[in-house]
């Protein structure tokens with residue numbers, strides 16, 4: 001490697017294009033201890049957009065006390081107005097007139113009110129496949145959380161918003177161990193029945209392996225959830241995130257979540273290693289000749305820029321491999 005890009009050698013049976021759902025500014029920062037200023041967040045998101053990312057999850061309208069890092073959603077979102085769709089309505093992504101899609105996490109009706117007041121056009125709700133995580137994260141049962149989401153999704157859809165349903169702990173749970181596939185399928189179907197346009201299957205503690213991924217996707221298809229409504233959200237705790245991504249691509253999935261520079265993780269996972277790094281994903285997709293629209297060099301520079309502000313190196317292998325050698329004076 002000399003020019004910062006892998007040699008592109010396509011493989012059989014993979015999609016020609018993948019949409020990356022960038023989660024660094026929300027899922028990533030939410031799990032970073034160093035609190036980042038609103039201005040740095042806004043610049044980070046602008047730099048992500050300039051790198052070619054077209055779906056950038058911007059923030060979360062959770063109660064400010066739950067996630068202090070994202071307590072500035074009301075100040076941040078208006079700073080992104082130049083990135084969004086130019087007609088102010090549809091936030092389905094793509095560049096030019098359609099702008100960058102800027103989904104926001106909305107935990108409940110109050111969160112939806114706040115997101116709507118700022119003109120957000122895409123929201124995400126955050127469900128759990130397991131009772132333990134539903135209790136830990138949402139303080140209610142799985143079914144009670146679905147009941148809480150129902151009016152949120154309905155109202156968002158009435159307003160023409162795009163709705164994503166996150167589903168956590170799809171493969172393993174830190175309290176319950178392995179999660180049965182049928183249990184995940186039940187909650188996934190319930191989220192689709194509420195009216196979610198898209199699901200994001202989360203391997204929150206990073207324990208999935210490729211056969212498990214393939215089996216879950218097949219079962220979802222059999223139960224009527226189409227592959228084009230499914231995104232995957234892998235964590236690299238055990239080094240499996242890219243293997244699992246490849247399995248999902250072979251199954252036909254074309255939406256992959258990733259976090260620039262590998263920001264964040266899950267506070268409930270033992271290892272500090274968390275989200276699949278967007279750069280690691282783009283390196284593989286570039287190598288497979290799969291189009292993403294992302295400029296790997298610009299994205300890497302963005303993650304290096306943010307790592308300086310966080311005061312720690314990026315955990316992404318690709319970011320570290322592509323980082324310029326420090327100048328001799330830096331070593332003193």
Ligand code: MG
Nearest residue numbers: 027233265275
């Ligand atoms: Mg994550």
